[in-house]
Amino acid sequence: MDLITWSTVWAAIVFIVDMVIRVTAILFVPPGRRPTAAMAWLLLIFFLPVPGVLLFLLIGYPRLPKKRRDIQTEVNEVLREANHHLELGSLLPDPPKWFDQIVQMNRTLGALPLSGDNSARIISDYQASIDEMTEAIRSSTTYVNIEFYILKSDAATEGFFVAMEEAIARGVHVRVLMDHWANLSKPLHRQTKERLTRMGADWHFLLPLKPLHGKFQRPDLRNHRKLLIVDGEVAFVGSQNLTDPSYNVPSNIRRGLKWIDLMVRLEGPVVRSVDAVFLTDYYSETGETPGEIDLVTPLVGTDDYDCQVVPSGPGFESENNLQLFLSLLYAAERKAHMVSPYFIPDEALLRAIDGATNRGVEVELFVSEIGDQPLVFHAQRSYYESLLGMGVKIWLYRAPYILHTKSLSIDDETAVIGSSNMDMRSFGLNFEVSLLVRGEEFVTELREVEESYRANSRLLTIEEWEKQPLRSRALDNVARLTSALQ
Numbered sequence: 001m002d003l004i005t006w007s008t009v010w011a012a013i014v015f016i017v018d019m020v021i022r023v024t025a026i027l028f029v030p031p032g033r034r035p036t037a038a039m040a041w042l043l044l045i046f047f048l049p050v051p052g053v054l055l056f057l058l059i060g061y062p063r064l065p066k067k068r069r070d071i072q073t074e075v076n077e078v079l080r081e082a083n084h085h086l087e088l089g090s091l092l093p094d095p096p097k098w099f100d101q102i103v104q105m106n107r108t109l110g111a112l113p114l115s116g117d118n119s120a121r122i123i124s125d126y127q128a129s130i131d132e133m134t135e136a137i138r139s140s141t142t143y144v145n146i147e148f149y150i151l152k153s154d155a156a157t158e159g160f161f162v163a164m165e166e167a168i169a170r171g172v173h174v175r176v177l178m179d180h181w182a183n184l185s186k187p188l189h190r191q192t193k194e195r196l197t198r199m200g201a202d203w204h205f206l207l208p209l210k211p212l213h214g215k216f217q218r219p220d221l222r223n224h225r226k227l228l229i230v231d232g233e234v235a236f237v238g239s240q241n242l243t244d245p246s247y248n249v250p251s252n253i254r255r256g257l258k259w260i261d262l263m264v265r266l267e268g269p270v271v272r273s274v275d276a277v278f279l280t281d282y283y284s285e286t287g288e289t290p291g292e293i294d295l296v297t298p299l300v301g302t303d304d305y306d307c308q309v310v311p312s313g314p315g316f317e318s319e320n321n322l323q324l325f326l327s328l329l330y331a332a333e334r335k336a337h338m339v340s341p342y343f344i345p346d347e348a349l350l351r352a353i354d355g356a357t358n359r360g361v362e363v364e365l366f367v368s369e370i371g372d373q374p375l376v377f378h379a380q381r382s383y384y385e386s387l388l389g390m391g392v393k394i395w396l397y398r399a400p401y402i403l404h405t406k407s408l409s410i411d412d413e414t415a416v417i418g419s420s421n422m423d424m425r426s427f428g429l430n431f432e433v434s435l436l437v438r439g440e441e442f443v444t445e446l447r448e449v450e451e452s453y454r455a456n457s458r459l460l461t462i463e464e465w466e467k468q469p470l471r472s473r474a475l476d477n478v479a480r481l482t483s484a485l486q
Contacts, residue, residue: 040481068284072315075280076111088269089116089301092438098331099414099438105327106310106436109320112276114308117301118268120437122417124405124449126245129238129263130160136230137163140172143292145229145278147177147206149222149419150241153192157242165199173202173292177281179223180205187248204285206431221314223281224430226263226419227274232294235274237309237435238263239406239419256400257372262407262449264417264435268301273309277433280311305439312420313431321420321434322427325408326352332361332410337450339366339407342373343380344423344480350386357391366453368403369396376423378479381472388462395457403453413440 044051091114103114123129137144137160144167153161164174176196183189183205196203206223228236240261246252247259266274275293283289312320329336329352336356343365345353357363365387371377384394397403406422409415418434420426437443 043481069315071284072280075283076316088272088298089118089306091116092304092306095306095438096331098327102324102327102331102436103308106308106320106324109316109318109323110310110312112273112309112311114306114436115269115273116306117303118266118270118305118307119301119303120270120305120307120435120439120442121265122262122442122445122449123238123265124262124452126240126259126261127156129236129240129261130157130242132265133228133236133263134159134163136228136234136236137167140167140230142231143173143175143290144231145175145227145275145282145290145293146242147223147225147227147278147281148242149179149224149226150182150186150243150247151176151178151192152183152186152188152243152248153195154188154244154248156244160242161195161199164201168200173290174199175278175282175290176201176203177206177223177278177285178203180208181219182222186243187250204282206281206285208285220429222430223313224419224426225277225281225311225433227278227433229271229275229278232271232275232292233267233299235266235271236263237266237274237419237433238417239404252372257370257402258400259402259404260397260453261404262417264437266307266435268303268305268307269299270307270309270435271299273307274433277309277311281431284315305437305442307438308436310416310418310434310436311432312427312434314429315431319427321418321432322346322349324416324434324436325349325422328408328410328414328416329353329356331414332356333359334411335362335364335409337364337366337407337409337447338422339403339405339450339453340422341368341402341404341406342376342421342423342425343367343383344376344425345383346424346427349422350383353387353392354390362393363391364393364395364450366395366397366403366405366450366457368399368401369458370399370402372402375479378476380423382476382480384460384465385462388460388465394460395454396460397453397457401456405449405453407446409443409446409450411443413443414438415443415446417446 107113123132144164168174183192207221209219226238226240238261240263241247245258272295276295279290279293310320310324326348353363367380371380387394406420407415407417415437416434417437418432420430420432420434426432
């Protein structure tokens with residue numbers, strides 16, 4: 001064959017392969033996905049067929065491997081069977097009809113019930129929350145269960161690690177779970193592992209990426225939960241990682257970035273549910289059930305809050321956290337205040353917000369003025385114009401701080417605090433845990449925290465936003481497309 005013939009043959013092969021890729025993508029990408037996610041994947045594959053297909057094969061399947069899903073299903077069934085033991089305490093009278101329906105939905109999706117007579121106290125100072133968790137460990141007599149997305153031995157957590165060492169020395173069983181990839185990519189990883197091993201902690205990685213050991217799943221699935229349980233009597237849940245507020249990252253330190261967070265200290269029957277969430281993650285990674293965890297013996301209530309723990313993540317069939325946020329936004333009558341460092345809503349969440357503002361609900365969103373993750377930050381900014389047009393007040397927490405709290409409060413007596421952002425990653429790819437609380441005093445306490453955020457923020461106006469340069473808007477919109485690749 002001459003050169004022209006070979007060129008024609010190769011052109012024909014490339015054309016056929018390209019068409020096969022495009023047609024196959026249309027058949028296999030959309031099923032089971034949101035329209036935005038399907039469209040983003042199809043655009044990527046159409047413009048960059050080979051790289052797009054390779055990326056899709058790597059991260060295009062947002063669920064766990066079948067073995068891990070089977071384990072999650074098994075654990076969920078155990079929790080459902082234990083529900084009558086976890087449904088403890090006297091509930092507050094006269095709940096709104098919608099509240100009971102949301103509780104039932106959460107129980108159906110996440111397997112955990114509502115319990116009453118709980119104490120729930122917000123700790124909004126970063127170091128104070130670490131110090132209070134440290135004191136709880138110092139009082140431990142039987143076991144300490146620790147699960148954090150990021151956990152580091154550094155100056156801020158030194159007391160916490162010393163308390164763990166002292167607890168182990170007096171015979172307390174200390175278990176530690178932490179996300180593999182999140183910790184691997186942060187400073188002090190080796191030092192932290194070595195210290196945990198030296199002290200004798202029973203520690204494990206969550207969702208480890210170790211293909212040579214038969215442990216591999218979509219590499220960007222994360223266990224994003226933050227929780228601590230001491231002796232089955234005291235628990236902490238919230239948004240804060242166990243590390244220095246700069247995360248010890250050199251670029252953060254150069255920019256002066258510090259994280260603003262909060263945790264909730266719990267006592268009462270709901271502690272059993274927090275322990276149940278830890279049990280599911282520990283069993284998923286080790287195949288063992290911690291013997292000291294007691295989900296049966298009733299706990300005496302210490303206050304008057306109704307609480308429900310709502311786990312979510314790729315091990316569940318539904319996006320439990322998104323369903324909870326949507327239901328509360330549709331139930332709001334007067335106020336809906338959202339705090340989320342990474343706010344990248346899907347169509348359903350935008351409609352719920354729009355519906356709330358159209359009903360006359362005061363909707364406020366607290367986010368950071370600057371971002372620590374450029375793509376996420378620009379994707380988030382791409383929604384500001386629509387939100388402002390709906391009548392949402394957007395508060396920008398002033399630099400150099402990163403507002404990392406994750407909460408939603410509606411009206412006067414209902415709030416959610418936890419590890420879940422209001423973004424598509426938290427809805428579909430991260431294991432999260434949220435705490436639903438009913439109680440006027442708790443919401444008042446959270447409103448005071450929101451007011452402190454407001455005092456350290458500035459209000460974004462539509463006039464300011466319309467002055468954004470075209471290049472900035474273009475970058476925001478490109479980042480928005482990438483956020484839908486799920």
